[in-house]
Amino acid sequence: SFADDGMTSVVLGQTPRGPALLGVALALLGVTALVACTGQRRRLALALWSVIVVTGLIVSATAAGLIPPLVSSPVDAGVLAALSFAGLAGLAAGSFRMDLPQRGFGRVHAATLMGLALASLLAASGVVPALWRGEWSPGSDRGRTNALIAQEVRSIFAADAQQVGQFRALWVGDKWSSEDPRVAIPDTEHFLTGPRGHVLTDLFERDTGPGDEALDRVIASVEEGTTDRAGRLLGAFNIRYVVLERRSGVHRWLNQRDLALARDQPAYILLQNQHELRRIALYNEVPVYVRALMADDPALSSRAAEIERSSGVQTSASSYRAADVSGPGVVFLAENAHDRWTATLDGAELDEAEGGWGNAFAVPPAARGTLEVRFPRAPADLVWLLVVPVAWIVAIGGAFSRRRPPATEPG
DSSP: OOOOOSOOOOOTTOOSSSOHHHHHHHHHHHHHHHHHOOHHHHHHHHHHHHHHHHHHHHHHHHHTTSSOOSSSOHHHHTHHHHHHHHHHHHHHHHHHHHTGGGSOSSHHHHHHHHHHHHHHHHHHHHHHHHHHHTOOOTTOHHHHHHHHHHHHHHHHHHHHHHHHOOOEEEEESGGGSOSSOOSSSOOOSEEEEBTTBSOGGGSSOOOOOHHHHHHHHHHHHHHTTOOSOHHHHHHTTTEEEEEEESOTTTHHHHTOTTEEEEEEOSSEEEEEETTOOOSEEEESSSOHHHHHHHHTOGGGGGSOOOOEEEEOEEEETTEEEEEEEESSEEEEEOSOOOTTOEEEETTEEOEEEOOTTSEEEEEOTTOEEEEEEEOOOOHHHHHHHHHHHHHHHHHHHHHHOOOOOOOOOOO
8 A cells, every 4th residue: 555664574375365274284384394304305395495485585575665576466476486385295295205214213203293283284274164164266256256347447547547647546345355364465345556456565464654544534434424525535645546345335435525436337336536636746835635634624625725836756666756846835745654755856855844644845945956755775674685595595505515425445
């Protein structure tokens, strides 16, 4: 949803579909394979774990904005990791037959037997109840239908994004959430995306700061019927569209006077907001929509909006640029408020202003030039990307190295 300053944690054992306990069982089988296998099979297990770890590093770096996405879909990113877990499960099962008989009875036997038994118990606990209830059905019609609907909506967004630039979309309803809630796609009744829908940077649920809390209050005010001007409040978050599931209570959204009906289909309703703020722009003062959120007073949003004098573009996951910016005025960036966001105008640093959930910077009267807004990364964010791969290179090198037996003198 909104930008995040923290690193995303890598959760091993996540599966695209199916019970979560089955994913944990696969990770446990992978550890068992490392403990029980010997020789070439252990080296293969280390190689498969390396694929999983490298995939996790790439996903984490992408979600943190350190590198651009290498693939467009979270499912695509998990293909190699899923295959690696399958291989590790096979190695763990094979080690019981081929490697344990060659070892003397001891701690390795006990650890292997406990790992296999616990993994089997976890897999059965996750799969059997779901199968008994008929809930675990990969490729079900419901999921396929919802995916087609989402693709249709994304095509509408893509056409509009070519005209107006970047914006956010609010998806409301259980239809758009995962049938199997997990960390990768959390169980929530609403979430934000860009015009492309869910992408790799949305893979993990994250605590993204004051923006989530403010957005939750706006959504609650709609669903409780305490406001009929949600469009202006949502506009403060750069939200241009609201995608609604047909369900009870949807009339609350249709009663909003500043959300226009863009498409009415049997499977969904699409509302368009004509009052959204740009992701970054220069105004005479902090936009009234933002001030309404700060004051928790929706009535303020009905006042005349400030004139947008110039807007910027996103140049990377953590930087924005705008040309020909001149003061006086206030730059508002619709990203979570954080003191690491900095703004410069032709190299001169701008002072921060009160921007509520977002970031605001004051432009002096005589200032003019190119605006640069950045979120600099801390050195620690980059160090771990170097330390972990080096550690795995050392581990793999040690696993594949061979000790030659000492030469014996003939005699």
